[in-house]
Amino acid sequence: MSRTDDGGSAHATQPSEPLKPLDIRSVGTSPQRLDGPGKVTGTARYAWEHPLAAPLYVHPLQAAVARGRVVVMDTGQAEALDGVLAVLTPYNAPRLADTGDAELAVLQSEEVAFRGQFIGAVVAETAEVARHAAQLVAVEYEQLPHDTELSTGRSDLYRPEVVNPTYPTDTEDGDAEAAFAAAPVTVDVTYSTPMEHNNPMEPHTCVAVWEVPEAPGSQPRLTLYDSTQGAHQVRKTLAPLFELPPESVRVVSPHVGGGFGSKGMPHAHDVLAVMAAKVSGGRPAKLALTRQQMFSLAGHRTPTVQRLRLGADSSGRLTALCHDVIEQTSRIKEFAEQTGVASRMMYAAENRSTSHRLAALDIPVPSWMRAPGEAPGMFAAEAAMDELALACGIDPVELRVRNEPGTDPESGRPWSGRHLVQCLRTGAERFGWDRRTGPGTRREGDWLIGMGVASSTYPAYAFPGSVAEIERRADGGGGPGGYAVRIGAADLGTGTWTALTQIAADALDCPLGEVHLEIGDTDLPSGTVAGGSSGINSWGSTVVAAARAFREEHGAAPAPGARTRASMPSDPALRNYAAHSFGAQFAEVRVHTGTGEVRVPRMLGVFSTGRIINPRTARSQFIGGMVMGMSMALFEESVFDHGTGHVVNHDFAQYHVPTCADVLDIDAVWLDEPDLHANPMGAKGIGEIGIVGSPAAVVNAVHNATGIRVRDLPVTPDKLL
Numbered sequence: 001m002s003r004t005d006d007g008g009s010a011h012a013t014q015p016s017e018p019l020k021p022l023d024i025r026s027v028g029t030s031p032q033r034l035d036g037p038g039k040v041t042g043t044a045r046y047a048w049e050h051p052l053a054a055p056l057y058v059h060p061l062q063a064a065v066a067r068g069r070v071v072v073m074d075t076g077q078a079e080a081l082d083g084v085l086a087v088l089t090p091y092n093a094p095r096l097a098d099t100g101d102a103e104l105a106v107l108q109s110e111e112v113a114f115r116g117q118f119i120g121a122v123v124a125e126t127a128e129v130a131r132h133a134a135q136l137v138a139v140e141y142e143q144l145p146h147d148t149e150l151s152t153g154r155s156d157l158y159r160p161e162v163v164n165p166t167y168p169t170d171t172e173d174g175d176a177e178a179a180f181a182a183a184p185v186t187v188d189v190t191y192s193t194p195m196e197h198n199n200p201m202e203p204h205t206c207v208a209v210w211e212v213p214e215a216p217g218s219q220p221r222l223t224l225y226d227s228t229q230g231a232h233q234v235r236k237t238l239a240p241l242f243e244l245p246p247e248s249v250r251v252v253s254p255h256v257g258g259g260f261g262s263k264g265m266p267h268a269h270d271v272l273a274v275m276a277a278k279v280s281g282g283r284p285a286k287l288a289l290t291r292q293q294m295f296s297l298a299g300h301r302t303p304t305v306q307r308l309r310l311g312a313d314s315s316g317r318l319t320a321l322c323h324d325v326i327e328q329t330s331r332i333k334e335f336a337e338q339t340g341v342a343s344r345m346m347y348a349a350e351n352r353s354t355s356h357r358l359a360a361l362d363i364p365v366p367s368w369m370r371a372p373g374e375a376p377g378m379f380a381a382e383a384a385m386d387e388l389a390l391a392c393g394i395d396p397v398e399l400r401v402r403n404e405p406g407t408d409p410e411s412g413r414p415w416s417g418r419h420l421v422q423c424l425r426t427g428a429e430r431f432g433w434d435r436r437t438g439p440g441t442r443r444e445g446d447w448l449i450g451m452g453v454a455s456s457t458y459p460a461y462a463f464p465g466s467v468a469e470i471e472r473r474a475d476g477g478g479g480p481g482g483y484a485v486r487i488g489a490a491d492l493g494t495g496t497w498t499a500l501t502q503i504a505a506d507a508l509d510c511p512l513g514e515v516h517l518e519i520g521d522t523d524l525p526s527g528t529v530a531g532g533s534s535g536i537n538s539w540g541s542t543v544v545a546a547a548r549a550f551r552e553e554h555g556a557a558p559a560p561g562a563r564t565r566a567s568m569p570s571d572p573a574l575r576n577y578a579a580h581s582f583g584a585q586f587a588e589v590r591v592h593t594g595t596g597e598v599r600v601p602r603m604l605g606v607f608s609t610g611r612i613i614n615p616r617t618a619r620s621q622f623i624g625g626m627v628m629g630m631s632m633a634l635f636e637e638s639v640f641d642h643g644t645g646h647v648v649n650h651d652f653a654q655y656h657v658p659t660c661a662d663v664l665d666i667d668a669v670w671l672d673e674p675d676l677h678a679n680p681m682g683a684k685g686i687g688e689i690g691i692v693g694s695p696a697a698v699v700n701a702v703h704n705a706t707g708i709r710v711r712d713l714p715v716t717p718d719k720l721l
């Protein structure tokens with residue numbers, strides 16, 4: 001059976017009227033980032049930088065064993081150090097009201113579940129003293145055997161109930177096994193992707209202030225200056241742990257230096273910062289993870305082992321598509337990545353099956369990393385499609401075109417907009433695909449040259465729960481005061497400040513300069529997380545609804561102080577459609593025959609993501625994703641030492657990400673067809689699709705250059721010699 005809410009392909013797909021579209025004027029133009037001047041002049045405040053009087057500094061203590069328990073913590077020397085205010089341990093740390101989320105149950109027991117887990121913290125007058133004191137704490141452990149290695153042969157692989165966020169674990173449509181067995185052309189290949197770590201420029205930072213008003217019986221107030229993709233989500237998650245009503249917690253986060261999903265939910269350091277604040281007598285407690293600490297405390301992308309079985313007729317039409325995934329989670333908290341999910345809707349194979357199996361290990365908790373699921377899953381699936389193209393003797397672009405489904409194979413619904421074929425054709429034309437030759441045939445001196453292609457997709461999510469407020473501001477001396485537009489949205493460097501202002505300006509039918517956007521603060525109405533490429537869809541729809549309600553209520557010439565709130569409208573009609581973004585990724589590579597060095601002189605992405613709000617910031621999102629995909633193909637790998645339970649290459653010296661010298665001619669273009677089934681802007685998400693498919697395009701190009709099929713990422717030179 002297909003997975004649908006209401007009965008799969010039997011569901012009546014009544015096309016519905018498109019939503020009332022937004023009249024656009026600013027949307028579609030490219031104003032420069034409104035937050036740009038603040039960022040380049042240093043006045044835009046990140047979590048660490050809010051001016052607060054008399055702060056204290058927190059340095060964490062991390063477990064030095066992969067599994068066991070702390071039996072002794074001698075904090076005497078640390079506490080005796082001048083400037084040390086407190087040393088938190090499992091023995092003296094504040095108790096939490098809820099320990100249900102084991103990742104967040106910081107210092108609630110002596111148990112060590114993974115190496116690097118918090119076992120304590122020093123709170124001191126300076127960061128240097130805190131760090132020095134942390135080194136003076138003597139810890140003894142009872143060590144227990146640990147198990148950190150994912151392998152296909154494990155007997156304890158299990159089937160989680162759902163995969164992120166709520167997809168079924170396994171699907172079966174038709175009889176994939178039988179169709180595969182009967183197919184005249186088959187590919188049966190196993191790919192692997194390594195553990196990877198999110199490395200935003202700004203490390204995870206939380207500054208916590210715990211104030212207890214003097215009036216008897218009054219509630220404590222907690223303020224967090226946090227680097228997060230969702231201020232309201234942080235508040236909602238942390239308030240109950242500390243037995244505070246949500247109104248007593250304020251989270252402030254106007255600027256964020258990247259996250260890639262690792263700041264999509266609060267992690268243990270947020271809890272530790274609050275605990276430190278509780279013992280700081282009302283003084284702010286500042287905690288910034290070091291780059292090295294991030295490798296055990298901010299989530300990671302699970303390694304995967306993926307078996308792809310594709311069956312096709314001799315003309316390349318898929319008859320069977322089986323995608324079976326093995327991956328890992330932490331023993332203390334499950335995160336099941338949805339790696340095989342895109343294979344359920346990508347191509348018109350009548351018989352399809354997908355599965356996910358997990359190993360629960362003594363490792364840090366995995367989490368979201370840009371396009372969790374789609375990025376590793378579409379790497380394997382799209383590399384396997386390249387193998388099928390060769391097996392069938394069909395051009396890889398043509399193979400994909402032949403397998404284009406008219407409706408969503410999974411739900412039977414019509415696409416809200418799917419222009420993959422146009423993306424492929426446009427890209428092939430622009431990239432000069434017709435100059436591509438057979439594997440290993442193009443050589444310039446010591447360099448072999450090749451081209452690769454892959455498809456890309458990402459769901460068009462919009463999450464309910466946002467509320468926006470519009471207020472007519474009092475006229476200033478020099479002219480009209482414009483409008484305050486308030487919503488607890490986030491800008492993690494993606495362009496929200498600018499794009500959401502553009503949407504608001506068009507929704508209010510006023511110039512850009514009359515919109516005064518306020519985001520990144522729980523004092524503002526609720527905003528959903530900047531995750532799943534859903535931000536602009538969700539917040540934009542909400543702002544449009546609020547602006548329309550405002551106009552209805554207050555007319556075209558509202559009095560100063562006129563104010564209206566609205567929440568994100570739910571659109572039942574969208575349930576009749578399958579809404580996804582699509583794209584075609586092209587890459588050219590050069591492989592040095594002597595050293596195996598891979599260079600990527602050209603990349604091109606052609607995307608179908610609905611209307612683009614701001615071409616300038618959108619292009620940055622797309623090419624940023626594509627660079628991250630190239631990085632996934634060639635560089636990124638967290639090397640886990642199973643002896644110690646530790647990522648050994650936990651810094652930028654050894655965990656390689658691309659530099660400017662690695663990124664040459666890279667371009668992203670788009671079809672820019674508004675998807676008016678999606679929302680009034682006609683926009684679909686763009687934050688993640690750039691990383692989807694680009695790794696396969698690079699790896700397929702490496703094969704085209706060399707004839708060597710690398711199935712285990714990353715494609716390091718040793719695999720090509």
Ligand code: MOS
Pocket residue numbers: 229259260261262264368369370371372530531532533688
């Ligand atoms: Mo994205 S990994 O959903 O922030």
